[in-house]
Amino acid sequence: MRLIAESIGHRFGRLEVLDGVSLDVAKGEILAVIGPSGCGKSTLLGILGGLLQPTEGAVSTEGAPPAGCLNPLTYVFQDFALLPWRSVAGNVAFALEHHALDAAERDERIAEVLATTGLAEFADVLPKQLSGGMRQRVGIARALAVKPAVLLLDEPLSSLDAQTRELLMEEFLALWLLHRTTAVYVTHNLDEALQLGDRVCVLSRRPGRIREIVTVDVPRSERDPSRLAPLRQRLWRLVQDEARAADRETMAPVHG
Amino acid sequence: MAERLRFRGGGFVIQRKRHAGWIAGFVIIAAWQASSSLGWASPVFLPSPAGIAKALAGLALSGQLARDVSASLARILVGFSLGASAGLAFGLALGLVSHARAAGLPIVSALFPIPKIALLPLFILWFGIGEPSKWATIGLGVFFPMAIATYSGVDQVPRTLIRMAQSFDVPTAAIVCKVILPGALPGILAGIRISASIALILVVAAEMIAAEHGIGAFILSAGNLMRTEDLLAGVCVLSALGLTVGWAVSRAERRLLGWR
Structure with a gap:
């Protein structure tokens, strides 16, 4: 675009x-x-x-x-803007939950972006447990999940x-x-x-x-x-x- | 000649001392009991801890304790639920809607400092001498701190999180539920802690003014009859109630705010 x-x-x-x-x-x-x-x-x-x-x-x-783009213009923020009460996977899910995706498709997208950003094993971890670099990887994963x-x-x-x-x-x-x-x-x-x-x-x-x-x-x-x-x-x-x-x-x- | 460096970084660090609290409490009660046993304190004006414990046991056995405590708890429960839920909703409106804040905040500031017990006579005129006047007093007392705590909790939600949600086109209602409410939860729980103790104060005061049963009524009548052991037993029950509420809020904080 x-x-x-x-x-x-x-x-x-x-x-x-x-x-x-x-x-x-x-x-x-x-x-x-x-x-x-x-x-x-x-x-x-x-x-x-x-x-x-x-x-x-x-x-x-x-x-x-x-194809499959849910949010054409998508941000990655300096301060990561992660919801501290949500896990890594939950933060990625936040960008998808209000879209008409069935659960399987949503989980698939989450798993895919977590894998490509090297976060697969951190899916259930809270942001406070992550280093700055890992937090920004979550920010990037969240942005990629909507296929911008x-x-x-x-x-x-x-x-x-x-x-x-x-x-x-x-x-x-x-x-x-x-x-x-x-x-x-x-x-x-x-x-x-x-x-x-x-x-x-x-x-x-x-x-x-x-x-x-x-x-x-x-x-x-x-x-x-x-x-x-x-x-x-x-x-x-x-x-x-x-x-x-x-x-x-x-x-x-x-x-x- | 080499001189060994003097350490100067000590102090100003509070360490955890686990047993100090229990020991201090034990020492105070023991000294109190000793002064009663030695006859230094009059049993009428300052009964001994053992006497208070005996009175407490008697009240528990006779069923009077259960009746008074349940009467007070029922009033707190109804009044608190009404006041807290209304305060939460009003606080959200203050935090989220410019017009509500502009119009509502001066009103809250004007009404918050009124000691709510002063309105009990008015509520008795409005609602009668029964339970509703007590619910109204407690509810109103809880409403304001709850509204203020919620409003400042909403204000403390980082703007960047809201912008982030908007940048993903998250609908407004979902932003309120998934970003603002969880973000304001620390403030809301702090509000619950404060308003629960206010509810306890108000229920006692209201019962002292107009009630047959309840801890406040019990303490007042014990005082009128010079039954100071019963009086202080009632005070102990109040202390236990307050501690229980504080403990419950702390537990909720640990469970719900583990992400901090």
Whole structure:
């Protein structure tokens, strides 16, 4: 499914967070979105999935969702957003229970995604017993269970430590290669963006505008640090001024 | 010259001491009994623990204990059920509906501080001297803490969980049942704990004002007749009731909130 955003603008009260953001994510593409903190990345993702009503502009989709798709636009959240009182399997089931699936079909989908994310033996475990990495695997399993047409990933690896992040990135890429689901991947991590993205959209500091969209013209199988170094350099140059300026900004107007 | 490092990280850690509570209780009761046996305390104004135990046994054997306790428990049960379920529903509305919160919260804040026992005379005028006036007093006393606990429990459900449910197109009613209610359960159980002790206070007060049976009525009449052993036996029963309720809520918390 193709995802098109046309001149999205958004403000919270008097605070302008996004301005004229237009995106066109092709079917089967991963678009990485990077930018300094507070630049409206998460707001943009909320708008792309219909969780936020933009002040200006509109989002549309084009093309039919894949067979068996229950929730075309599906999120993976930074803080995992797991129901702490439900087991791993119960959390995956939560995304399916309100759909007209018979019990056998539902259990089959749950078993399948738990197997592909390596969670089969943890089906009955509660989230509090899992490490951060395992919790995010549950978040990913839940997203895959609805066979999404577009995945919207909101800094999915940001609350994990560096090693776990590396592991999950590889796993996510392997899973993505199976289904080639259209995806928007919001991150503040240049390496994640370069490893995963077909293109990288760089947002400016608040109000977020598109500074540049960089195509990662290295095949995914050849993306080692040395091949990506020139691109990384270029992205860092785009981001660093914004990051420096954003860092010195106050979050809210100071009175006095 | 090398100097050995001084340890300075001690203290400020509360450790579990298992028997201390039993020992302290035993010491207090033993001292009390001793002062009675030695004749330091007047048996009329402060009867001995043994005397209270004997009175308690007598009340249990005569059947009076069962009659008074069951009368009080029945009042608590009806009043609490009415007040708690209404409070739960009202608290949910306060937590979920903007208009209900805007209109309801000032009303709750205004009525919550009224000692509900002050309304018993009014309820007696409305409902008569019988049971309904006591149910109403207890129910109203339970309603407000329950509504407030539920409302703040709902407020504490993480927004991200609600957004997650919405992102999977989960219907609103299912979000309330599967996300908001379980998420608010810690607050609701805390509310049950508080309102159960309020119910106990109110049933005793109401029975002291107007009742033939019940623990409150029994304690009052024992006091009027200077039967302090019976009076304190009734107080012990109240303590046991309160402890039992607290224990039951703790058990429910352990069972239902194991996921925390």
